[in-house]
């Protein structure tokens with residue numbers, strides 16, 4: 001092997017092959033003058049990861065004057081005959097053509113120039129079959145046609161590939177075109193077995209083509225070439241494994257896992273008991289999958305489809321328990337109280353069990369958050385021995401989320417019901433449609449409510465066809481339940497399909513029982529503490545209920561108990577680590593404050609009603625009933641009325657009505673001291689009426705009597721009782737008119753420690769809906785006229801006598 005000493009031109013991450021021409025940027029052109037002796041340079045690329053480290057093999061280049069692409073073949077053949085015959089220079093670039101590969105023996109730096117003593121290297125084996133040469137040409141042309149076709153010189157390149165007689169140069173030429181990494185190109189350069197290298201180049205050319213997502217047909221050609229290759233050439237050592245190419249191409253040979261899943265799909269499909277027409281459809285898709293190349297854009301989509309289809313529980317169901325006693329004890333074990341609701345659930349389950357189908361209305365648990373709607377659903381599933389799945393409907397705006405996307409859509413998926421069935425693995429789960437009142441109606445993307453209706457309709461749902469699946473699936477074995485916060489916003493056709501079961505908020509007493517019997521145990525367990533090591537006395541649980549939560553349900557209460565348990569868990573694990581004994585921890589009020597911080601709510605109504613002009617009303621909200629304080633104030637002025645607290649129009653009208661009534665009934669009260677003789681009344685005063693929690697919008701007529709009472713209290717200076725709350729609309733004549741949502745309002749007031757409740761006489765009948773333990777702790781005062789309200793609510797009843805004196809005729 002001939003040795004030489006040459007100047008080295010570092011070329012970064014470029015690998016230049018023998019036989020290829022390149023344009024190189026040169027920093028100092030004068031180093032390469034025409035006719036100067038240095039005419040050969042060594043090109044040595046850096047290793048990709050490290051700019052300082054050169055590869056050991058490079059290509060010896062001759063600098064050429066006439067650019068071979070411009071000067072066509074003559075110059076090139078001249079050059080091959082005599083590399084030093086022609087040189088080119090142009091601006092700060094030179095053109096150079098690769099001649100021979102070399103190995104670096106040693107390197108040295110002299111000033112800015114790098115020198116290396118090198119040894120030229122030739123192929124150790126030069127034997128290649130005609131077919132391999134043909135395959136090389138085909139793969140090169142194929143690569144250009146499908147990856148580099150946009151290049152303006154692609155036709156010349158194809159011609160060159162067709163014409164090149166020197167197989168080594170042909171391979172290097174193709175390798176030079178490939179968009180592969182420096183390391184991969186360098187590996188080709190350093191391969192001195194011609195046949196091996198040729199195979200290597202073919203593999204890269206085909207692999208890159210496949211990566212570029214070319215058409216199916218081309219893949220088939222690729223596959224054919226590879227198969228021929230496999231048959232004709234015994235695998236030389238060092239040649240990458242063909243199956244590896246095929247893996248890269250995504251065309252795995254048989255016997256590998258890509259075929260395994262097809263075989264598995266087929267087996268599963270054969271075993272499935274599903275309608276014949278559906279089976280045929282899935283079989284059709286499976287046949288398509290078998291014929292497709294994995295690189296085809298549809299391949300994965302069809303694969304996912306078949307996977308879903310064969311995994312759906314076409315014929316798998318869980319055995320119903322149908323044991324009413326067991327169902328009753330399951331419900332009792334999971335929930336405190338809720339007797340009426342449990343009774344209705346048991347009836348429902350008994351009827352379902354006898355009829356043997358799931359047709360009939362759907363139970364919809366309605367009520368404030370955290371009152372156990374979801375957990376009742378779970379208990380029902382457990383009682384029946386069925387799987388449970390919750391679908392959060394809140395915010396579903398797109399029909400496709402229910403009915404699935406058509407498969408033409410990229411990233412398409414089945415709808416929530418098919419997904420639920422696949423997850424459950426049985427075709428008769430209990431599916432809870434959570435927050436059915438929040439199902440949006442968005443005309444732009446279909447109507448999810450009507451899609452839902454189809455799912456729930458027993459006359460249609462046995463052939464529910466999800467758009468993604470395209471084949472019907474029988475949903476009639478599913479037991480549907482629903483939850484909602486309010487009934488009013490459930491789309492009417494859906495509401496008609498449901499039997500509404502109302503859950504009201506819990507009283508303080510009930511919350512305490514729920515906490516003691518369920519929540520503490522649950523949280524202690526979830527936080528890894530031993531039950532014997534923690535004691536929650538009633539007093540501290542009550543503290544949490546009253547001072548840290550203000551809710552109808554028990555969600556926040558459960559969270560607070562959880563937070564305390566976590567605090568104790570930290571102490572406990574520290575003690576364990578240091579080997580100390582851990583004494584049973586009693587959660588005193590102090591511990592509660594230590595962990596939860598200072599109390600969030602002060603429930604001292606007495607304090608708030610210390611001055612006249614404040615009265616307690618009651619409001620109904622989707623989150624449960626609550627008390628609503630009305631505050632009023634007066635100042636010298638000109639009859640201005642200011643109302644704050646985000647009130648709706650109806651509520652504002654109540655204020656006007658209240659003022660009119662006061663003006664007509666109480667002329668002397670509204671006269672201001674400053675001008676005793678004026679008959680203008682309010683005209684001497686500015687009145688401000690405020691409803692705290694200003695950020696929450698409020699509306700409705702039921703605050704009428706509360707506003708009137710607050711104003712009378714303000715004008716007379718007589719305080720309103722702090723143990724009394726009220727609700728009722730007021731008419732201009734001072735009649736108290738009935739209101740809605742009494743039960744929730746009363747429960748809300750009861751939670752806040754109210755003892756007396758003033759309600760319209762015509763709402764008396766609603767008292768029966770209020771649980772007995774709440775009734776037993778409350779005094780209900782039913783009224784017809786506002787005068788009765790005042791007599792009951794104000795601390796001093798003499799106001800009534802004053803009214804009569806003031807205006808006996810009215």
Ligand SMILES: Nc1ncnc2c1ncn2[C@@H]1O[C@H](COP(=O)(O)OP(=O)(O)OP(=O)(O)O)[C@@H](O)[C@H]1O
Nearest residue numbers: 334335336368369370371372373374375514518554
């Ligand atoms: N009566 C009860 N007895 C025992 N635990 C209860 C009772 N009511 C509620 N819980 C518990 O309170 C927590 C909250 O209940 P759940 O999640 O079922 O409320 P929800 O009414 O479904 O609320 P949302 O409307 O926000 O979904 C659960 O841990 C549940 O077990």
